[in-house]
Amino acid sequence: MSLRLRLGLLFTLGIAVVITMAGVAFLAQLGSSLNTALDETLRARADAVTTRLAAAETSAPPSSSGDQRGDHQGEFSESDQVTQVLTPGGTVLESTAGRAALLTTARLQRASEGSLFFTTSIQGEHVRMFARPARRAGREVIAAVGESTGVIDDAQTRARTSIWAVGAPAIAVAGFGAWLLAGAALRPVTRMRRRLANITEYNTGARLRVPRTRDEVAALAEAMNGLLDRLQHALARQRGLVADAGHELRTPLTALKAELELAARPGRSRETLDNAISAAAADTERLIRLAEDLLLLARADEGADFLRAEPIILSDLVAASIRSSLAAADTRTISMKLDADPTTRIVGDPDRLRQIVGNLLDNALRHAPQGSTVEVNVRTTTSEGAPVAMIEVSDRGPGFPPEFLPHAFERFRRADAGRARMHGGAGLGLALVASIAHAHGGRARAENHPGGGAHVWVELPLHPSRARLRWALDAPE
Numbered sequence: 382m383s384l385r386l387r388l389g390l391l392f393t394l395g396i397a398v399v400i401t402m403a404g405v406a407f408l409a410q411l412g413s414s415l416n417t418a419l420d421e422t423l424r425a426r427a428d429a430v431t432t433r434l435a436a437a438e439t440s441a442p443p444s445s446s447g448d449q450r451g452d453h454q455g456e457f458s459e460s461d462q463v464t465q466v467l468t469p470g471g472t473v474l475e476s477t478a479g480r481a482a483l484l485t486t487a488r489l490q491r492a493s494e495g496s497l498f499f500t501t502s503i504q505g506e507h508v509r510m511f512a513r514p515a516r517r518a519g520r521e522v523i524a525a526v527g528e529s530t531g532v533i534d535d536a537q538t539r540a541r542t543s544i545w546a547v548g549a550p551a552i553a554v555a556g557f558g559a560w561l562l563a564g565a566a567l568r569p570v571t572r573m574r575r576r577l578a579n580i581t582e583y584n585t586g587a588r589l590r591v592p593r594t595r596d597e598v599a600a601l602a603e604a605m606n607g608l609l610d611r612l613q614h615a616l617a618r619q620r621g622l623v624a625d626a627g628h629e630l631r632t633p634l635t636a637l638k639a640e641l642e643l644a645a646r647p648g649r650s651r652e653t654l655d656n657a658i659s660a661a662a663a664d665t666e667r668l669i670r671l672a673e674d675l676l677l678l679a680r681a682d683e684g685a686d687f688l689r690a691e692p693i694i695l696s697d698l699v700a701a702s703i704r705s706s707l708a709a710a711d712t713r714t715i716s717m718k719l720d721a722d723p724t725t726r727i728v729g730d731p732d733r734l735r736q737i738v739g740n741l742l743d744n745a746l747r748h749a750p751q752g753s754t755v756e757v758n759v760r761t762t763t764s765e766g767a768p769v770a771m772i773e774v775s776d777r778g779p780g781f782p783p784e785f786l787p788h789a790f791e792r793f794r795r796a797d798a799g800r801a802r803m804h805g806g807a808g809l810g811l812a813l814v815a816s817i818a819h820a821h822g823g824r825a826r827a828e829n830h831p832g833g834g835a836h837v838w839v840e841l842p843l844h845p846s847r848a849r850l851r852w853a854l855d856a857p858e
């Protein structure tokens with residue numbers, strides 16, 4: 382069922398309940414007012430009868446025969462009124478409604494003790510009665526007066542009919558109005574839905590028109606446009622990555638092809654063949670590394686799930702990474718200095734953390750001048766009020782070009798793209814460092830030393846959040 386129909390039905394139901402309740406309350410009030418008025422009339426008539434009986438007592442002695450007026454046995458007088466004077470024992474002394482007593486013995490008893498209202502039936506018609514004690518010829522009698530409730534019943538029936546006659550169409554009109562209103566209110570939503578359905582990956586620049594109403598629908602349109610902005614940005618980034626990856630793959634693949642073609646030419650010497658094969662192997666190595674980095678970045682985008690976490694003594698892990706880089710450092714006569722706090726422990730993925738340290742050392746060794754020292758620090762500190770483990774790598778090279786610093790951790794970003802490609806750097810090393818740090822709940826930063834040289838550091842939380850602890854504990858063996 383559509384929202385519009387539901388709103389219309391709900392409103393109709395609400396109006397019906399309100400009109401019914403108002404009608405019932407009105408009828409109850411009407412009945413009560415009419416009954417009160419009738420009771421007042423009856424009381425006044427009873428008073429008049431009582432006064433007449435008392436006056437008759439003083440002016441003329443009453444006949445003992447029990448003057449029975451209005452001798453219409455079982456009939457109403459013209460005005461639908463009845464009057465009866467009875468002895469407390471039930472003998473009818475006067476009556477406009479036949480000889481039969483209109484009060485039972487019990488009612489006579491109660492009437493003689495005070496006064497009494499009751500409703501009885503005469504000739505199948507409801508009659509409201511009032512009885513009270515009076516005096517007639519020195520004797521105690523009961524004066525009873527009554528009046529048909531026909532007028533009240535008629536008034537209530539007419540009121541009920543009027544309420545139905547006005548209420549039912551009012552409910553129908555209100556429901557229809559609500560349906561129309563809901564349709565008008567939901568029209569912009571329908572327009573937005575249609576427009577959204579037409580937005581695909583080929584027209585990512587399309588946006589929803591934000592109504593000038595400043596209401597919830599306008600807020601929804603703005604939120605949707607925000608989402609479309611983010612999706613467009615993500616898609617552009619993704620497309621850029623694919624283009625960059627293709628570009629990066631093309632260089633070693635072209636070189637590989639050239640080397641293989643060269644080797645395949647007839648009359649190649651053994652030495653030329655060896656050189657071609659080792660160059661092809663180096664290019665293949667580069668391709669494998671690039672593919673692995675891309676794969677890892679794609680998995681890192683999925684969050685912490687790709688990590689296999691365990692408790693780690695960070696100084697041991699960094700020392701092992703430094704040992705692996707010693708050969709590369711030696712070839713450039715660069716020395717490495719480690720200053721590590723042996724108590725720094727974290728929960729993390731050792732393979733990925735080794736990759737972080739390896740990438741940072743690789744960059745530092747590539748940029749540090751010959752004979753200089755690359756310094757590595759491992760310590761526990763606080764960042765934004767939370768305890769973190771920090772791995773810092775500093776070199777004495779040229780540092781990052783200042784305009785490049787904000788982009789250093791972006792994928793396929795290199796300060797000197799041409800030169801880096803010649804040396805085999807794809808520009809994924811720092812992007813991986815940032816992604817792995819982020820997956821651990823940490824972050825990576827870079828700056829230049831005031832005295833020159835790059836300073837890159839990674840912060841990893843000592844106490845990963847509950848969610849991260851869960852992956853740490855649930856991690857498969």
Ligand SMILES: Nc1ncnc2c1ncn2[C@@H]1O[C@H](COP(=O)(O)OP(=O)(O)OP(=O)(O)O)[C@@H](O)[C@H]1O
Binds near residue numbers: 740797807
């Ligand atoms: N220690 C450093 N000193 C100066 N510049 C650096 C340093 N480390 C990185 N850079 C600059 O940042 C760029 C990006 O570094 P990143 O590690 O992401 O890529 P790469 O080293 O070029 O390639 P890859 O790491 O994928 O082999 C580098 O190309 C280089 O220009």
Ligand SMILES: [Mg+2]
Binds near residue numbers: 740744810
């Ligand atoms: Mg690198």
